[in-house]
Amino acid sequence: MAGCALCPRACGAVREAGERGVCATGAEPVVSHVMLHEWEEPPLSGSVGSGAVFFPGCPLGCTYCQNHAISRSGAGDPLSEAELAQVFLGLQARGALNVNLVTPTHFAPAIRCAVRLARDAGLALPIVWNTSGYETVRAIRDNEGVVDVYLTDFKYADAALADALSHAPDYPRVALRAIHEMLRCTRPLSFDGAAREERLVSGVVVRHLVLPGHVEESCQALSVLCAEFGDAVRLSIMSQYTPQISEGSPVLDAFPELARRVTPEEYEAVLDHADALGFTDYYWQEGDPAQESFIPDF
Ligand code: SF4
Numbered sequence: 001m002a003g004c005a006l007c008p009r010a011c012g013a014v015r016e017a018g019e020r021g022v023c024a025t026g027a028e029p030v031v032s033h034v035m036l037h038e039w040e041e042p043p044l045s046g047s048v049g050s051g052a053v054f055f056p057g058c059p060l061g062c063t064y065c066q067n068h069a070i071s072r073s074g075a076g077d078p079l080s081e082a083e084l085a086q087v088f089l090g091l092q093a094r095g096a097l098n099v100n101l102v103t104p105t106h107f108a109p110a111i112r113c114a115v116r117l118a119r120d121a122g123l124a125l126p127i128v129w130n131t132s133g134y135e136t137v138r139a140i141r142d143n144e145g146v147v148d149v150y151l152t153d154f155k156y157a158d159a160a161l162a163d164a165l166s167h168a169p170d171y172p173r174v175a176l177r178a179i180h181e182m183l184r185c186t187r188p189l190s191f192d193g194a195a196r197e198e199r200l201v202s203g204v205v206v207r208h209l210v211l212p213g214h215v216e217e218s219c220q221a222l223s224v225l226c227a228e229f230g231d232a233v234r235l236s237i238m239s240q241y242t243p244q245i246s247e248g249s250p251v252l253d254a255f256p257e258l259a260r261r262v263t264p265e266e267y268e269a270v271l272d273h274a275d276a277l278g279f280t281d282y283y284w285q286e287g288d289p290a291q292e293s294f295i296p297d298f
Contacts, residue, residue, distance in 0.1 A: 002014075004021050004106075005136075006105060006106055006108055006109075006136075006139060007023065007059035007105050007134060007136065008059070008135070008136050008168075008170065008174045009021070009022045009023070020074065021106070022061065023058055023059040023061075023106040024057040024058075024074050025056065025057035025074040025106050025107070026074065028078045028110075029055070029078070029079055029081070029084060029107040029110040029111065029114075030056055030074055030075075030077065030078050030079070030107075031053055031054065031055060031056075031076050031077050031079055031084070031087065032055065032056040032075060032076035033052075033053075033054040033070065033076070034051075034052070034054070034087055034090075034091070035054075036048060036049025036050070036051065036052070036094060037049050037050040037051075037100060038050075040100065040151075041151075041200075041205060041236055042283070043191055043198060043199050043200040044097060044100065044128065044149075044151065044200055045097065046097045046193075046198065046199060048095040048096065048097060049096060049097070050096060050098055050100040051088070051092070051094070051096030051098055051099045051100055051125065052100040052102055053084075053087060053088070053091070053099065054102045054103070055102060055103050055104055055106070056070045056071065056073055056075050057070075057071065057103070058103050059105055059132075059134055060132040060134045060168060060171075061167065062132075062155070062165055062166045063165050063166070063245060063249070063258075064211070064241070064244055064245055064251070065244060066209075066240075066241070066242060068244050081110050081113040081114045081117060082114075084110065084111065084114035085115070085117035085118035085121065085123075086118075088114065088115065088125075089122065089123055091125070092122075092125050096125060097125070097199050098149065098200075099115075099118075099123070099125050099127050099128065100128040100151070101128060101129055101130055102130045103130070103132070104129060104131065105131055105132075105134070105139060108139060108143070109142075112142070112143065126200070126202070127147050127148050127149070128147075128150075128151050129143060129147045129150050129151065129152075130152075131150070131151070131153070132152075132153050133152045133153045133154055133155065133174075133175035133178055133206075134166075134168060134171060134174060134175060134178075135175075135178040136178070137177055137181045139178075140178055140182055140185055141181065141185065143185065144185040147186065148186065148187075148201060148202050149186070149201070149204075149205070150179075150182040150186060150203075150204045150205070151207065152179060152182060152205070152206055152207065153206070153207050153208070153209065154175055154176075154206050154207070154208055154221055155171065155175070155208070155209065155221070156171055156172055156217065156221060157172050157217070157220045157224040158217050158220060159172055159173075161214070161217055164254065164255070165251070165255070172224070176224070176228055179204065179228070179229065179233065180228070182204045183204055183229070183232055187202040187203065188202065188203055188232075189202065189204070189233075190202045190203060203233075204232070204234070205233065205234045205235075205236055205283075206229075206233045206234070206235055206236065207236040207237075207238055208235070208236070208237055208238065209238045209240070210237065210241065210262050210266060210267055210270050211257075211258065211262070212241060212257045212260050212261060212262045212263070212266065213258070214257075215266050215269050215270055218270045219270060219273040222235070222270070222274050222277060223273075223277060226277040226278070226279065231279070231281070234283070235279055237267075237270060237271060237274060237284050237285075239284075240285060241261060241262050242261065243258060243259050243260060243261065245258055247259075267285075271284055
């Protein structure tokens with residue numbers, strides 16, 4: 001039994017012996033929620049929905065986590081690999097556009113096994129790895145041939161902000177290396193379906209969530225993405241930040257702006273920067289920023 005090093009924390013928890021790591025989970029895969037998710041990017045959700053499978057726990061643990069109801073605990077239903085494969089097949093039977101594995105990193109070996117079992121049983125949907133971006137190069141390599149689409153965050157280019165809000169000063173360096181590896185391990189962006197860009201079947205989509213009061217840091221993150229990857233990745237700039245930090249948290253003492261939503265002016269400034277950098281095809285969110293409804297009811 002070796003200590004776990006599935007994510008960059010490499011915290012060494014012996015999960016097979018019942019220890020829980022920084023990600024708050026033991027060895028057995030657990031699923032918190034399964035749904036047809038209507039609010040992912042259009043070629044991921046389509047008209048029916050993305051087949052989202054939410055895993056509890058998270059190696060990154062952002063202070064403002066938008067899915068904190070499940071990311072802070074290991075709560076959910078323990079499933080064997082065969083049962084997980086059946087979940088994937090069930091989503092296919094419901095018409096899902098893909099299998100969207102949300103925060104899968106800390107259960108990666110079991111998930112890969114379940115995908116292979118499901119493929120053998122007829123699963124034909126693209127596999128989407130929906131991650132914080134805090135991944136090791138080894139982990140991405142191990143996914144080669146299993147994952148079709150990476151839906152990854154790039155949260156920060158600034159190490160100090162990554163440290164303050166996610167306790168991960170190495171996030172910018174680690175996430176950039178991971179994205180390079182994602183590009184190496186997947187086919188270029190491609191779509192299928194009758195309409196233009198109807199369904200994403202391969203490639204790397206990089207999400208950036210704009211934080212209230214941090215326009216400058218968002219612009220910095222986009223500049224870094226542009227310099228590193230150009231249009232090899234598809235950018236998704238998100239305005240849906242919803243305050244989730246409890247009142248009285250010391251995080252709010254240091255970052256009181258995180259108690260509010262992103263203003264339309266802030267979001268517009270980040271979009272303007274993307275335009276100025278030369279990004280042409282990117283996803284952005286219409287309407288009132290930060291609708292609570294973007295967060296599934298766990
Ligand atoms: S996946 Fe969890 S247990 Fe494994 S190294 Fe990361 S935080 Fe630790």
